[in-house]
Amino acid sequence: MNLSERDLLYNWHPYTQHKTAAIHPAIVKGKGALLWDEHGKEFIDAIASWWVNPFGHSNTVIAEAIYQQLTTLEHVLFGGFTHDKAVLLSEKLIPLLPSNQKKLFYSDNGSTAVEVALKGAFQYYYNKGIKKTKFIAFEDAFHGDTFGAMAASGITFYSEAFQGAMLEVTRIPVPTKGKETETLAQLQALVESKDYAAFIFEPLVLGAAGMVMYAPEVLDQMIAMCRAHDVFTIADEVMTGFGKTGKTFACDYLMHQPDMMCLSKALTGGTIPMAITSFSQEIYDGFYDNDVNKALFHGHTFTANPTGCAAALASIDLLLTPEMQNHISRIHLRHLDFETKIKNHPRVKTTRVLGVIFALEIRTDSEESYYGTLRNKLYHFFIEKGIILRPVANTIYVLPPYIITDTQLQNVYETIEKALEIV
Ligand SMILES: *Cc1c(COP(=O)(O)O)cnc(C)c1O
Secondary structure, three states: OOHHHHHHHHOOOOOOOOOOOOOOOOEEEEEEOEEEEOOOOEEEEOOHHHHOOOOOEOOHHHHHHHHHHHOOOOOOOOOOOOOHHHHHHHHHHHHHOOOOEEEEEEEOOHHHHHHHHHHHHHHHHHHOOOOOOEEEEEOOOOOOOOHHHHHHOOOHHHHHHHOOOOOOEEEEOOOOOOOHHHHHHHHHHHHHOOOEEEEEEOOOEEOOOOOEEOOHHHHHHHHHHHHHOOOEEEEEOOOOOOOOOOOOOHHHHOOOOOOEEEEOHHHHOOOOOOEEEEEEHHHHHOOOOOOHHHOOOOOOOOOOOHHHHHHHHHHHHHHHOHHHHHHHHHHHHHHHHHHHHHOOOOOEEEEEEEOOEEEEEEOOOOOOOOOOHHHHHHHHHHHHOOEEOOOEOOEEEEOOOOOOOHHHHHHHHHHHHHHHHHO
């Protein structure tokens, strides 16, 4: 049996119906934007392995930082202790975040970063004796798969089975072009009701929804509206963070600052699972008290793992190099060129570009479902051609590692053009 066959004996894969799923290629090596399977087939990783890997696979700079850390201090508990890498990482990150972000809480993944933010907002009001227990979120949002994060997520595909067992969340439409007024009116009515602790959103781009985009101006108005009515704002930058939108954070496009931010995915350059929730001083102060019961009783065994912190330190240094910033601008320009070329194709409904993110919606006769027939046909077409893309319903998007070469990127575009001929 080969690895792909042995895998099926014991492994249960995410988001997978094993009865109907195709065999999973077994990847044995990665370098730069490329991956190779056990039979030597080469793949271009055009989605940075679920948006985590900006600097390429098997990056030696991050690997060296991890090795040094593993042989110096691999881990120490963060309850009651601290360590140099957590201090250094926080010192490096704070100046990059919106200036009102003052305290960092470490955890393991995007979902836990979101849980910490939701609990932060919830307990802040509890500590003050104010009843605000509901949340506002976008329809089609994705914030993760643990219970709190799932409740905040709007894509029903993921959460249908659990309705009735979750936090109370009210959904408003994503303010895409033309829908701004409707969204603002709905938000206004909700914030005036006084029941809501926070509004959580993916700033400017909803990743899992298919790279759905909306303008910074409307988000600014929404944040201002929340602030005026004591509803906290949580910017979930798990996907958008660390350069994807062309700026370090999507919130860098805004005039107003969120009260909390969630970071993960590219934080460690796609190496070690780690996440951070950042908070304003105001929220932190809501927990700061002589009463131990007012503390945030949340933690994870591997909170602020030193190896993860070392990987994040190396990653942020890489991100800030002029070379990496040039890669981001280069990909953005290539995307714009491809958009100009493809947008009038008869099968193309719309296109969108922000930073290194390119998305294209295919014109279809009927509404396509999230993991529907069209999506599956496209997915397998790309895999067969050696391109890793995960279309969502009728949307094909590209979010490559920043170090992808022009030739590799051209190959991705050309394969998308070919895909338009077969659908
Ligand atoms: C991926 C993602 C999450 C969840 O992160 P996990 O590490 O998969 O738990 C949360 N929010 C957004 C915006 C994401 O893209």
